[in-house]
Amino acid sequence: MTGFSSRHIGTDGAAQWHMLDGLGYDSVDALVKAAVPASIHSTPRSTSDIPEPATEAEALAELRALAGQNRPARAMIGLGYYDTFTPSVIARNVLENPSWYTAYTPYQPEISQGRLEALITFQTMVTDLTGLATANASMLDESTAVAEGMLLARRASKAKTDVFVVDADALPQTKAVLRSRAAAVGVHLVELALADGAELPDELFGVFVQYPGASGRVWDPSAVIDAAHLAGGLAVVAADLLALTLLRPPGSLGADVAVGTTQRFGVPMGFGGPHAGYMAVRQGLERQLPGRLVGVSQDADGHPAYRLALQTREQHIRREKATSNICTAQVLLAVMAAMYAVYHGPEGLRAIASAVSRKTEALAQRLRDYGQNVHHDAFFDTLRVTVPGTARTVIERARSKGYQLFWADEATVGISVDETTTAADLAAVAWAFGAPEADEHGERELFWDGFEPLAKMDAALKRDDDYLTHPVFHTHRSETAMMRYLKQLADRDYALDRGMIPLGSCTMKLNAATEMAAISWPEFADVHPFAPEADVRGYLAMIEQLEIWLAEVTGYDSVSLQPNAGSQGELAGLLAIRGYHDANGDTGRRVCLIPSSAHGTNAASAVLAGFSVVVVACDDEGNVDLGDLRAKIAAHSAELAALMITYPSTHGVYEQDVVAIAQAVHDAGGQVYVDGANLNALLGFARFGDLGGDVSHLNLHKTFAIPHGGGGPGVGPVGAKAHLAPFLPSHPLAQRADHAGGVRFEGGPVSAAPYGSAGILPISWAYVRMMGASGLAEATGAAVLAANHLAARLREHFPVLYTGESGLVAHECILDLRPLREQTGITVDDVAKRLIDYGFHAPTMSFPVAGTLMVEPTESEDLDELERFIEAMIAIKAEAVAVAAGEWPADDNPLVNAPHTAESVVAGEWTHPYSRETAVYPVASLVRSKYWPPVRRIDQAWGDRHLVCACPPVEAFA
Ligand SMILES: *Cc1c(COP(=O)(O)O)cnc(C)c1O
Numbered sequence: 001m002t003g004f005s006s007r008h009i010g011t012d013g014a015a016q017w018h019m020l021d022g023l024g025y026d027s028v029d030a031l032v033k034a035a036v037p038a039s040i041h042s043t044p045r046s047t048s049d050i051p052e053p054a055t056e057a058e059a060l061a062e063l064r065a066l067a068g069q070n071r072p073a074r075a076m077i078g079l080g081y082y083d084t085f086t087p088s089v090i091a092r093n094v095l096e097n098p099s100w101y102t103a104y105t106p107y108q109p110e111i112s113q114g115r116l117e118a119l120i121t122f123q124t125m126v127t128d129l130t131g132l133a134t135a136n137a138s139m140l141d142e143s144t145a146v147a148e149g150m151l152l153a154r155r156a157s158k159a160k161t162d163v164f165v166v167d168a169d170a171l172p173q174t175k176a177v178l179r180s181r182a183a184a185v186g187v188h189l190v191e192l193a194l195a196d197g198a199e200l201p202d203e204l205f206g207v208f209v210q211y212p213g214a215s216g217r218v219w220d221p222s223a224v225i226d227a228a229h230l231a232g233g234l235a236v237v238a239a240d241l242l243a244l245t246l247l248r249p250p251g252s253l254g255a256d257v258a259v260g261t262t263q264r265f266g267v268p269m270g271f272g273g274p275h276a277g278y279m280a281v282r283q284g285l286e287r288q289l290p291g292r293l294v295g296v297s298q299d300a301d302g303h304p305a306y307r308l309a310l311q312t313r314e315q316h317i318r319r320e321k322a323t324s325n326i327c328t329a330q331v332l333l334a335v336m337a338a339m340y341a342v343y344h345g346p347e348g349l350r351a352i353a354s355a356v357s358r359k360t361e362a363l364a365q366r367l368r369d370y371g372q373n374v375h376h377d378a379f380f381d382t383l384r385v386t387v388p389g390t391a392r393t394v395i396e397r398a399r400s401k402g403y404q405l406f407w408a409d410e411a412t413v414g415i416s417v418d419e420t421t422t423a424a425d426l427a428a429v430a431w432a433f434g435a436p437e438a439d440e441h442g443e444r445e446l447f448w449d450g451f452e453p454l455a456k457m458d459a460a461l462k463r464d465d466d467y468l469t470h471p472v473f474h475t476h477r478s479e480t481a482m483m484r485y486l487k488q489l490a491d492r493d494y495a496l497d498r499g500m501i502p503l504g505s506c507t508m509k510l511n512a513a514t515e516m517a518a519i520s521w522p523e524f525a526d527v528h529p530f531a532p533e534a535d536v537r538g539y540l541a542m543i544e545q546l547e548i549w550l551a552e553v554t555g556y557d558s559v560s561l562q563p564n565a566g567s568q569g570e571l572a573g574l575l576a577i578r579g580y581h582d583a584n585g586d587t588g589r590r591v592c593l594i595p596s597s598a599h600g601t602n603a604a605s606a607v608l609a610g611f612s613v614v615v616v617a618c619d620d621e622g623n624v625d626l627g628d629l630r631a632k633i634a635a636h637s638a639e640l641a642a643l644m645i646t647y648p649s650t651h652g653v654y655e656q657d658v659v660a661i662a663q664a665v666h667d668a669g670g671q672v673y674v675d676g677a678n679l680n681a682l683l684g685f686a687r688f689g690d691l692g693g694d695v696s697h698l699n700l701h702k703t704f705a706i707p708h709g710g711g712g713p714g715v716g717p718v719g720a721k722a723h724l725a726p727f728l729p730s731h732p733l734a735q736r737a738d739h740a741g742g743v744r745f746e747g748g749p750v751s752a753a754p755y756g757s758a759g760i761l762p763i764s765w766a767y768v769r770m771m772g773a774s775g776l777a778e779a780t781g782a783a784v785l786a787a788n789h790l791a792a793r794l795r796e797h798f799p800v801l802y803t804g805e806s807g808l809v810a811h812e813c814i815l816d817l818r819p820l821r822e823q824t825g826i827t828v829d830d831v832a833k834r835l836i837d838y839g840f841h842a843p844t845m846s847f848p849v850a851g852t853l854m855v856e857p858t859e860s861e862d863l864d865e866l867e868r869f870i871e872a873m874i875a876i877k878a879e880a881v882a883v884a885a886g887e888w889p890a891d892d893n894p895l896v897n898a899p900h901t902a903e904s905v906v907a908g909e910w911t912h913p914y915s916r917e918t919a920v921y922p923v924a925s926l927v928r929s930k931y932w933p934p935v936r937r938i939d940q941a942w943g944d945r946h947l948v949c950a951c952p953p954v955e956a957f958a
Pocket residue numbers: 326327328505506565566567568599601602646650675677678699714716
């Protein structure tokens with residue numbers, strides 16, 4: 001190993017040799033080939049589209065060249081994406097700070113208090129601005145949030161109808177996403193010009209209003225909302241959060257659900273994402289919320305503490321009954337948006353919004369002065385201008401000066417103003433419409449003086465209440481204070497910058513600094529997702545390369561990068577299967593077989609694709625029960641749409657029979673969906689396409705080095721064989737013709753942006769570019785080796801639940817802690833919390849089997865860290881044995897009291913039967929470097945009984 005792969009892979013030759021020796025293999029290759037069934041080994045290819053590995057310097061230079069092919073422009077296209085100033089203190093201390101971006105979803109709340117506080121601040125910001133009771137954290141983007149709002153309305157409404165009314169002035173990408181999501185689950189969409197007074201139908205389960213409209217128009221939807229309520233429906237309002245600092249909030253207009261994006265709160269456009277969407281609901285609907293909800297509870301000492309609340313904590317347990325399939329969300333971006341509000345406070349946000357509004361008023365005036373027809377009088381930041389037959393000409397004139405405007409139709413141009421727009425920008429745009437150029441002095445006069453925000457807005461639509469009154473939005477105003485607040489929060493969390501996070505199924509590998517570098521470059525960060533093709537050539541070239549590389553390593557013919565999480569890739573893949581069957585006239589094929597061990601998103605996605613889920617049993621070895629599979633296939637053969645299978649399985653083993661399983665499904669006319677989240681166990685050794693898969697999603701935020709961000713962002717590309725490729729997601733505003741529908745990909749969109757979270761694709765591009773095909777295979781080998789080393793070393797202390805026929809595991813192993821509980825009374829929870837005292841993030845707990853820990857070390861950890869973990873687990877086992885031996889009482893020992901805070905060992909008199917050293921320094925190395933959890937064990941149930949999902953008052957922490 002040389003070059004970047006030797007930096008990415010934690011174990012060197014000597015360490016690997018040591019582990020191999022223990023396992024009885026003489027090479028990594030031999031180990032993996034023994035673990036992976038021979039029937040699926042891929043044959044070496046003579047040619048590869050993946051170039052030889054680049055050095056870090058070379059990769060950066062190539063990224064610079066790609067960035068150079070994007071033409072920087074001032075984007076004034078709007079439609080939910082706006083240029084914004086990311087406060088440098090937030091860029092440096094959050095976006096570019098591994099303490100924030102390498103953390104995992106806060107399932108272990110005691111070591112996640114920092115990001116949970118940031119997320120509850122996000123929720124508070126959203127509830128305050130929308131005027132609703134409860135907000136989640138977060139949605140994947142605005143358009144999918146509207147789709148989730150539609151589904152929520154259907155669940156909550158008592159109306160017996162499939163009709164959902166859509167505002168004609170909704171964002172075009174939202175309409176497109178709604179069309180594909182509605183069709184899959186039998187919702188009948190009715191589009192109406194609501195702002196023009198169109199009457200609602202008598203029967204509907206919900207209505208959707210865009211506020212302000214895509215055209216910029218602001219109108220009072222309360223009469224429409226009242227009418228929807230009378231018909232038994234719910235009202236979903238998509239609202240711009242910045243506008244809501246000046247406009248009456250959806251809650252006070254009667255909305256049941258508010259959705260939208262928080263992008264313009266300091267998150268770069270990134271050619272479409274990632275950004276945090278949001279959803280807020282009125283009281284009574286909180287149990288219907290999709291995605292994650294952070295709430296307040298208390299720890300063992302009665303101190304307030306945050307954790308994921310209600311059903312959102314463990315979506316996967318609800319499977320097909322889950323409120324949605326969202327798993328990975330947009331945590332890092334939600335944190336950024338929340339901190340933007342913390343940094344600016346309500347006055348700052350109001351000032352930004354007022355300036356945006358004033359600039360828009362001034363531009364409208366200037367355009368009217370020069371004879372232009374500006375559509376509406378009441379607007380916030382967006383204008384529509386009628387230019388019969390010359391829209392293209394005007395747009396080209398603006399583009400020649402470096403401005404991107406929106407082509408609405410041949411006669412209409414759209415312009416959106418944002419925080420960054422200057423007087424010179426406004427003058428240049430007005431010039432594109434025929435106004436004379438103004439000099440600098442003139443610009444100031446024309447564009448700054450004398451304009452009122454919301455000048456012609458109905459007073460009833462102006463906001464007059466207070467918001468963001470919580471002290472968090474008032475106390476971190478100086479940069480010093482802000483920097484320290486961000487540091488304080490980060491210090492409460494355990495992320496990869498402290499130690500390993502051996503979470504099975506999550507692949508918490510290195511997110512290399514070089515991989516991260518390009519995402520903040522303006523040529524990638526400040527690009528609008530609907531910018532003209534000629535301005536985004538670098539992005540399109542990168543996307544095409546990545547598609548080709550991913551197709552090669554998976555054995556598929558086409559790949560779409562649009563899905564912005566694994567769950568969305570699943571949905572896209574299942575919709576492709578559905579589209580394929582329908583095109584063949586097989587419209588009755590609606591049954592999806594899913595093994596009982598599957599990740600919860602599988603079943604939830606199948607439901608969203610309009611399938612009914614039939615569960616297939618697993619046998620004692622953790623494999624799909626072939627007998628049961630054949631029986632279920634026989635019982636449903638005419639309706640069989642697909643089997644969804646994870647490979648290697650969620651039990652961490654390579655199933656021998658996968659080829660036979662795929663064959664049985666194909667023989668019955670079904671399609672095989674291979675969940676590719678575990679690709680880190682296979683990459684370079686076998687390909688889904690070769691083992692019988694028709695379609696798969698990958699998780700770039702697992703296998704391909706995108707950081708987890710504390711629970712997002714992610715990218716979940718979907719790859720498919722040629723026969724399914726035409727049904728992969730398209731997008732009406734895609735720059736590439738083959739992605740815009742009708743040419744190659746024709747499925748409906750699953751994301752708001754054509755290329756989803758394109759802004760983080762440079763990370764995976766750099767990873768593949770620097771690893772090369774050889775490095776990717778080395779990574780797989782090192783990951784499988786590390787997992788088997790752990791399994792072998794820990795086996796005598798904790799049974800390894802499943803192994804393959806060779807006695808080996810794949811890239812993760814399940815340690816069975818149920819015997820320990822029987823013998824000692826110590827639970828898997830106790831062990832997970834005690835690991836915190838030892839300076840570790842617990843492995844995945846009770847998934848896919850209750851009472852177990854699933855350990856995935858990944859290739860990035862070195863031998864010392866693996867040994868530190870092994871020794872911690874062995875020491876914890878010994879502690880449990882001491883409890884069983886009566887050395888410590890069952891209800892007062894270092895395990896049940898874990899984790900121990902600093903306060904808990906210094907405050908008052910020490911009365912426990914074990915020493916304070918045992919409590920917090922169980923191994924000597926901790927004395928000099930110790931992660932101190934800020935809270936003790938959190939009472940989950942207490943918080944669900946006393947549901948609070950907004951920032952608690954400061955006194956609560958006194
Ligand atoms: C992580 C994972 C998913 C879901 O991916 P998200 O990006 O979190 O939506 C699906 N299946 C398996 C097996 C996974 O491990």
